[in-house]
Amino acid sequence: MKNFGRGLCYVVFISLIFFFAGCEKKKVEQVSEITPPQQQGAGITPSAPGPKDDITMPGAQAGGGQEAGAVNLTGAAKAFEDNDIHFDYDSFSIRPEDRRILAEKASYLNAKPNVKIRVEGHADERGTTEYNLALGERRANAAKEYLVFLGINAARISTVSFGEEKPLDPAQTEEAYALNRRGHFVILAQ
Amino acid sequence: MKKALTLILALILALPAALMAQGVHIDIEGKEFRRLKVAMPSFGGQRPLADTLWATCAKDLEISGAYTLIPPRAYLNPGPMSKVDPSTMKNWSLIGADYVIAARVDSQGGLVSLAVQVVEIATSRVLISTAYTARVETPHRAVHTFMDSLLGKSLSLDPMFSSKIVAVQKVGRRKQLFTAWCDGTGGGTIKGGGDLVLDPAWSPDGRKIAFVSYWRNNPDLYLLDMATLRVETLSALRGINTTPGFDRTGRKMALTLSRDGDPEIYVMTVGTRELLRLTTSWAIDTSPSFSPDGRRLAFCSSRTGNPQIYVMDIFSRSAQRITFQGTYNSEPVFSPRGDLIAFTYLSPEDGRYHVALIRPDGSGLKVLPGTGRGDESPTFSPDGRLVAFSGSDGNIYVTDLAGSFLTRVTGAGAFSQPSWSPVLQ
Numbered sequence: 028m029k030n031f032g033r034g035l036c037y038v039v040f041i042s043l044i045f046f047f048a049g050c051e052k053k054k055v056e057q058v059s060e061i062t063p064p065q066q067q068g069a070g071i072t073p074s075a076p077g078p079k080d081d082i083t084m085p086g087a088q089a090g091g092g093q094e095a096g097a098v099n100l101t102g103a104a105k106a107f108e109d110n111d112i113h114f115d116y117d118s119f120s121i122r123p124e125d126r127r128i129l130a131e132k133a134s135y136l137n138a139k140p141n142v143k144i145r146v147e148g149h150a151d152e153r154g155t156t157e158y159n160l161a162l163g164e165r166r167a168n169a170a171k172e173y174l175v176f177l178g179i180n181a182a183r184i185s186t187v188s189f190g191e192e193k194p195l196d197p198a199q200t201e202e203a204y205a206l207n208r209r210g211h212f213v214i215l216a217q
Numbered sequence: 218m219k220k221a222l223t224l225i226l227a228l229i230l231a232l233p234a235a236l237m238a239q240g241v242h243i244d245i246e247g248k249e250f251r252r253l254k255v256a257m258p259s260f261g262g263q264r265p266l267a268d269t270l271w272a273t274c275a276k277d278l279e280i281s282g283a284y285t286l287i288p289p290r291a292y293l294n295p296g297p298m299s300k301v302d303p304s305t306m307k308n309w310s311l312i313g314a315d316y317v318i319a320a321r322v323d324s325q326g327g328l329v330s331l332a333v334q335v336v337e338i339a340t341s342r343v344l345i346s347t348a349y350t351a352r353v354e355t356p357h358r359a360v361h362t363f364m365d366s367l368l369g370k371s372l373s374l375d376p377m378f379s380s381k382i383v384a385v386q387k388v389g390r391r392k393q394l395f396t397a398w399c400d401g402t403g404g405g406t407i408k409g410g411g412d413l414v415l416d417p418a419w420s421p422d423g424r425k426i427a428f429v430s431y432w433r434n435n436p437d438l439y440l441l442d443m444a445t446l447r448v449e450t451l452s453a454l455r456g457i458n459t460t461p462g463f464d465r466t467g468r469k470m471a472l473t474l475s476r477d478g479d480p481e482i483y484v485m486t487v488g489t490r491e492l493l494r495l496t497t498s499w500a501i502d503t504s505p506s507f508s509p510d511g512r513r514l515a516f517c518s519s520r521t522g523n524p525q526i527y528v529m530d531i532f533s534r535s536a537q538r539i540t541f542q543g544t545y546n547s548e549p550v551f552s553p554r555g556d557l558i559a560f561t562y563l564s565p566e567d568g569r570y571h572v573a574l575i576r577p578d579g580s581g582l583k584v585l586p587g588t589g590r591g592d593e594s595p596t597f598s599p600d601g602r603l604v605a606f607s608g609s610d611g612n613i614y615v616t617d618l619a620g621s622f623l624t625r626v627t628g629a630g631a632f633s634q635p636s637w638s639p640v641l642q
Contacts, residue, residue: 117523117545155561155570155593156415156634157460158517158524158547160436161473161480161503164457168478187435188457192392192413 104214107135107144111209112170117154119165121173129170132212133177139217146170147211148188149195151204156190163188170210185215252285253371256314258296259289260322260331266356267297267322270331273360274318277400280624281364282603282617283372287312301336301343309338316344316371324353331359335367344370357402365640375600381638382596382605383417383426384613387631394428394441399598399605399615399637401626407441410448418461419638426636427451427461427470438472440487452485462550463487464507471505471514482516484531495534506550506558513577515539515549515558526560528577539579545570548594551577552601557618559595559604572606574618585620596637607633 110132112125121129136142148167150159167186175181196203255278260267278284289295293308299321309317320333328350335345345366351358358379365376378399386395391412397404411432418427426441437453438461452458456475463470470485474492482496482505496502500520507514514529518536523544529536540546545563552559555577562573562584572595573584585592591609598605598615605615611631616623 117519154524154545154563155504155547157473157504158501160415160457160459161475161501164475164480165501168456168475186456189413190415192415 103135103138104217107132108212108214111211113205114166114208114210116151116204116208117162119148119162119169121169126173129173130177133174133179136174136179136183142217143183143185143215145185145187145213145215146174147193147213148186149193149207149209149211150191151207152191152194152199153204154191156192160188160190163190166208166210170212252283253315254287254313255284255316255318256287256292256309256312257289257318258292258294258298260320261297261299262320262322263324266324266329267320270320270322270329270356270360273357273400273402274320274364276624277360277364277378279622280400280603280615280626281368281378282622283368283374284316287314299332301334303341306336306338306341314338324356327353329353329356329359331363333363335371337371355403357398357400360402361398361400374602376640377598377600377602379640379642380599381419381423381641382613382626382635383419383638384607384627384632384635385415385417387611387633394426395630395632396426397626399626401613401628404627407446410441416460416634418463418636420463421465421467421639423638423641427463429459429461451487452490456480460504462506464511465509466511469507469511471507471516473503473505482514484514495529495531496536504548508551508577509553509555513551515551515560515577517547517549517560526558526575528558537579539575539577540582541579542582546573550595550597552597553599554601557601559597561593561595570609572604572616574604583620585616587616587620587623588614594634596635598637599639605635605637607635 110128112128113122146167148163148165150162164186167188171184171186174184194203194207196206257274260271275286278286291312294305298319301317301319316335316337318333318335320331323330330348330350332348333345334343336342337344349359349362361378364378368374368376380399381396382399383394383396385392386406392414394407394410394414394417395404396407411430413431415429420427424443426443428439428441429436430439433453435453436457436459438451438458439448440451441448452472452474454474454476457480458472458474460473461470468487470487472483472485473480474483475481479499480501480503481494482502484493484495485491495514498518498520500518502516502518505514505516512531514531516527516529517524518527524547525538526540526546526549527536527538543563543565547561549558549560557574558577559572559574562571564571564584569589570591570593571584572587572592573582575582585604587606588608588610592606595604595606603615603617605613608614612625613627613632613635614623614625
């Protein structure tokens, strides 16, 4: 009976999750008002940045996402996240020297069959925003495909491209560019 | 014999008059075109609003690409001048003005009134004598309406000043949407939208903005209704959902999706979200832009090893590569007139990004001088005469198709990815 009560709780809870997930799709979100200019004149007067969450999309926080990286990781897990792979300019080919890094990631994932990960594809700032988003996507997918080739279940690996939006080093040097053209690995759930 | 000579002489004399009767010919692509010279003394009426609107008019004359403002220090009658005094005609003629603009600015009951007179110096003809009104919160609107009617009456050009530019604004680590009138007046941030917003694009009725946001930790496509400020999800499929571009009817949208593994170009029927995949190459295909007749798409593809511009016939799916210079050509946009494509061009000569123009058949490549320090993301004005783009210094600039002038329209801030709206009612 006790188990039944607990079971019922789960059923209700899960139903609620689906209920809210269903609402999320149909709901339209409210965006805050456009701020009028602060002063008149020929130039644009940018208004101050708004409070952090002017509009909150229902469900926006769901699904781990970037917050997952904030989990305190130790040892092997930390090494897993800390080791990026890198790419040549305008290329999404896995470099021979990065195969070892990917093999290490595959053996970690083999040892932890419940771990799900996300691969982030990044580009350096050269080139256009739109193309770099596509390039980052190809880089993330290339890394994912290599892990799948090494035997990891594709369902455990999600990808996201950030294009040129999240450089590790904002400097405009070849060294910074090389560092920023990367595939980054994030553990979502253990 | 004498009679014949007289006839010939009469013909020679009549010829220029006949040409003039056809009106001023403006070569919009233009090297030939001479900007019309305009004298505009300071406005009469309520201060400081009169000076503010004068400054907006002055900036708009510059951005128009069609007029040059004669510097006020050259005027014999510096103003303020609310109406054109017929006895001063000779003074304007002396400094070489084609037109003189006088105006009076008043505000009453929540409305601003800009009562303008425009007189053609050569003929003393009154071209415009109208009071333009706007709500006091958006006083520049009166200037934009006036400037649009000036473009029409003096040069038979289509309106364009009653339009906005949406861009991505970087504030701290966040990127948000920002809109302003195309001359930079009336700017404001659209708050919210998540921490990272990209790729804004206007709907052809000017009522909505499609954009990419990482709200759900993935680049997904949303549609913002500017009147209600409501947002709906357009596409949130696995992979990237980016680079929205409406067709002229607003019923179709071209976009980039990577749901099948690599970035490909699709057309979405906006009403039903139905998708049609158009590209099948293994390479990156992105940044689609509809031709005005909706039959073709310009897009960027790396199928030959590096990004180049292609034009595809949507019905046959056959795509022609149109750029052969340089190794990085991207972000093509069709001109509203359909005869040009603007794109971001990495110049092999100086190694910098420039805005370039090319005909859809690949001929006539023309690199616009721009800032010379790295220019990206061109977008055409609604009449197709002007191009706005973002400079590497974080400003939005406006230039014309000949590159004959360059005007910065943003103030302090870091802006990118401008998209120019249609003419707004």
